[in-house]
Amino acid sequence: MITDAPHIFMDISRLLSRARNPIPTGIDRVEYEYVSYLLKNEAHRLTFVAFHPVGCIGTLSTRAVCHFVDAMGQVWDGDRPLRDRLPRMAQRLTQSVLLSCWTMSRHQGDSIYLLVSHHHLTRPGPIEKFLSHHGSLFVPMVHDLIPLEFPEYARPGEPQRHARRMATVARLAASVIVPARAVAHSLAPYMKNRPADNHVHVVPHGLHLQLSSLSDAPVSRLPDDGRPYFVYLGTIEPRKNHLLLLNLWRAMVEEKGGAAPRLILVGRRGWENENILDMLERCPALQGNVLEYNDLSDPEVVSLLQGSQGLLFPSFSEGFGLPLVEAMVLGTPVVCSDIPVFHEVAGENAIYLDPTDGPAWRRAIDALLEKMPQGRTAVEAAGMNLFNWPRQVAAGIAVADETAAFFRSNGPRAS
Incomplete structure (x- = not known):
């Protein structure tokens, strides 16, 4: 004392x-x-x-x-x-x-x-x-x-x-x-x-305590067509490794067409990201299949995570990784980079993959597509104790x- x-x-x-x-x-x-x-x-x-x-x-x-x-x-x-x-x-x-x-x-x-x-x-x-x-x-x-x-x-x-x-x-x-x-x-x-x-x-x-309860703020701009989707939360910059996901999504859309899931990117545009923006703005396969939001409120982010197939987090390096914790608390599956800080934060509550192994990420995405967002169990220890x-x-x-x-x-x- x-x-x-x-x-x-x-x-x-x-x-x-x-x-x-x-x-x-x-x-x-x-x-x-x-x-x-x-x-x-x-x-x-x-x-x-x-x-x-x-x-x-x-x-x-x-x-x-x-x-x-x-x-x-x-x-x-x-x-x-x-x-x-x-x-x-x-x-x-x-x-x-x-x-x-x-x-x-x-x-x-x-x-x-x-x-x-x-x-x-x-x-x-x-x-x-x-x-x-x-x-x-x-x-x-x-x-x-x-x-x-x-x-x-x-x-x-x-x-x-x-x-x-x-x-x-x-x-x-x-x-x-x-x-x-x-x-x-x-x-x-x-x-x-x-x-x-x-x-x-x-x-x-x-963890922002509002995330520990269900949100009633749906993202009104999200197309209401029933297509499953994945979420990535983070500033658009090279360290976040958006290019891995964009290349995977281009291949999925070319293979499955309208049956492919959507990718929702939540975060502002950062720096040194010309290649990422070129793909977002000029790649025909990504139009309407990869959606970008840079002004969602906290309740809208909660709603988005709750309805998703999972959070994808292929970042090369992080100091902590708050989006990972937010997803865990909501019971949203997480696929993230195999880096020490993520293991420290998430323990056994995430799927860890090499951030350069595109085929492994595709297999994980395909596996999560078979699971329904409803009926998930939040990680209680992370949500209301440590975090x-x-x-x-x-x-x-x-x-x-x-x-x-x-x-x-x-x-x-x-x-």
């Missing part, structure tokens, strides 16, 4: 930067859930902060953040009228940061600066200044090291940017939260020169509290 719990400076820079995007990414969801949990359970020791582009970190009005986060949650749940208001709310909050940078008083007592996204880790100066001003300990979350491990899938310059992020973490962090043991293993070489007081803590991500968001956020906050307690007992960290 932690006594004299530290004050928490919770950074929401990622959410502010994502106000124009109505559909959350996995990292967006993580920051949102940490904010929501802290507001409900730790508001007595909470101050929200954000990064301003001029190069400073300042405090925010808790009341204004509450209104913003509430609106963002409603937008994600499908409230379209709020979409236009959300960016203006974010802009006002960001503008207020600059004023607070000049007027912010020093916090007295133990405090933690909590950053659960990678936002502004390439700018260590403002972080270091904030830590020095408040005497705070830095507890960041590292979601993955994919740009460094697989630079061929990253945007130009992203490996260099991510290397700077990891250098910031290695130099300034008092402790680090990661979502999986696989990420901790990848991070270890970057932390090897740190003193012994640094710790990396594995805290798996949680419960409040529980997982509480574990992350416990890391921050234990970090403060450690430094309180052992004195300041050597530079």
Whole structure:
């Protein structure tokens, strides 16, 4: 039990930067859930902060953040009228940061600066200044090291940017939260020169609780012709390996025609994806057989997964894989890449295949076509235990509290 719990400076820079995007990414969801949990359970020791582009970190009005986060949650749940208001709310909050940078008083007592996204880790100066001003300990979350491990899938310059992020973490962090043991293993070489007081803590991500119940929000734009379909959730980028599925679908359509299942792609268009987009837009066999949605609400995604033959997840690399968990909780079959993090997350509840073995994926797809979506059993242990968001956020906050307690007992960290 932690006594004299530290004050928490919770950074929401990622959410502010994502106000124009109505559909959350996995990292967006993580920051949102940490904010929501802290507001409900730790508001007595909470101050929200954000990064301003001029190069400073300042405090925010808790009341204004509450209104913003509430609106963002409603937008994600499908409230379209709020979409236009959300960016203006974010802009006002960001503008207020600059004023607070000049007027912010020093916090007295133990405090933690909590950053659960990678936002502004390439700018260590403002972080270091904030830590020095408040005497705070830095507890960041590292979601993955994919740009460094697989630079061929990253945007130009992203490996260099991510290397700077990891250098910031290695130099300034008092402790680090990661979502999986696989990420901790990848991070270890970057932390090897740190003193012994640094710790990396594995805290798996949680699951949006709305996914644990049936949805009544069908995807109205999905053709109502009874054809079975499969789903892939994820940004359209090379790392996600969409080309494997698109080539399989072209062959299936050429073989079966209208009897072939559909493939539903859910996710925004990312980067370095020209070959994927060329197939989506110009391949005749895919027209009407592969459908792309980039603005579905959370309830619509739930409905889509529930009616599908299965989730297909052939990604080459992931830091965690939230879509896999979402599908498991709904009882939707999962076929995914045979990579360590997926085994860590799904255990025996998925079919694992080499992401380059097209024939094996075709056999798995054909096998799932023989099963009906109705009557499935959700993976209870994943849905309401290990992956419960409040529980997982509480574990992350416990890391921050234990970090403060450690430094309180052992004195300041050597530079």
